[in-house]
Amino acid sequence: MLGGSSEVDFIGGRRITRVRQLSEGGFAFVYLAQDHDRKQSYYALKVMRCDGPEHQRVALAEIDFFRRIPQGCENLITCFGRDNSNYGTLLLELCDRGHLLSFLERFAGCQMPDEHAQRCGLQIAKGLVFMHAQGIQHRDLKIENILLAGPHDTLKVSTTKAGFLRSVGRLVGDTLKLCDFGSVSSEEISDARSLDGRSFSELEEVVQRTTTLIYQLVDLHSGLPISVQIDQWDLGCVLFTLAYGKHPFQDESSLAITNCKYRWPSTTKVGECFECLVHWLLAWHPSERPSSDHVVEILSDQSQESSSSFGALPLPESVTARLQKQAKLYGARIPKVVSEMSKQGSTAEGNKITQDRQKTGSSSRAAAKTGSTQENQQSAEALRQQEEWRARRRGNKPATTPAGAGGNNSVLEESATSVGGSAASPAMDVPGFDFS
Secondary structure: OOOOOOOEEEEOOEEEEEEEEEEEOOOEEEEEEEEOOOOOOEEEEEEEOOOOHHHHHHHHHHHHHHHHOOOOOOOEOOEEEEOOOOOEEEEEEOOOOOEHHHHHHOOOOOOOOHHHHHHHHHHHHHHHHHHHOOOOEOOOOOHHHEEEEOOOOOOOOOOOHHHHHHHHHHHOOOEEEEOOOOOOEOOOEOOHHHOOHHHHHHHHHHHHHHOOHHHOOHHHHOOOOEOOOHHHHHHHHHHHHHHHOOOOOOOOOHHHHHOOOOOOOOOOOOOHHHHHHHHHHOOOOHHHOOOHHHHHHHHHOHHHHOHHHHOOOOOOHHHHHHHHHHHHHHOOOOOHHHHHHHHHOOOHHHHHHHHHHHHHOOOOHHHHHHHHHHHHHHHHHHHHHHHHHHHHHHOOOOOOOOOOHHHHHHHHHHHHHHOOOOOOOOHHHOOOOEOO
């Protein structure tokens, strides 16, 4: 076993003593570490395996992420430096309250109330905003990769419903932090299937090795663009899990994932507003999913608590058509606002989805070009509708042009300012942060 209580590491100008092993995964060991000189300071020491090409790739990806990402976002785990040994060793802040998965597993069958699910979702989305503003895709967002940091001691309560509600109440005071950045990428691909055979196989292999099946990229095998919007799909899965205690595709096949086939439970404690947002995030086409900063805006708006106000959201027609179809075929429950839209009668979109998928799957260059043009038009229309909705919420006139990619900046600056950081300051300039 690597390490021990007597082993001392020198990282970021600190002498660190390993106290005990906290966890072990396929790519790394994590230790509880103590500052040798300041005994009250504790950290998480992550020692990554580097004994093969794939392990080295993951280690280098995470190290490079912390080199590039600016400091200043409280919803991303902080790294204080690394050593120069043969192992990729990172000194990280300690989140001794564990991760969201262990929290939910202690209360199997219990469901998180609406208010708390929204607050958790807001913090997760803020972490994504910060990453996406740098053009970085997480690509492995899941419940296990969200840590809890707060003023409370590690919870030791009964696994009853009452215990769950007490724990959730304390969870409100915690800060949620994204972690595990070994799968991050800045590469954007218009259509993964357009890659040559070797490149596609390499991409597919990386995805299979570094992500869980039920979280794997729906965009990869569907011939859809791969960009920061892939994290929005995973965010939808995470929010579903928060609300229901179960992944939307936990018992489904990869085909069900590709077809966005899942059922919203009838016993959930979250409101229709939260449910609509999850359906929106699980839109089949990336361009129709709300951006991370849009999700932050939605969840920050306390007036969204009523389903009537949330119904004004510009849900894509493809999403409402899919929900209506699933309700008709499988008896699945759908939000009231979508049910009302169904009564108004609109079946053209269902045919349109089929046509779009056929065009996307065509091997013809001409058909692919036409499909790309139509997708761009759909994306522009979706952005226009989202911007009009935002303008109405603010009491302004609708914008005449869709919001650009710079829409993340306002939330990014707010996040950086709130913790005294700077959106423009690189991580390496922060005192005490050492990547030399």
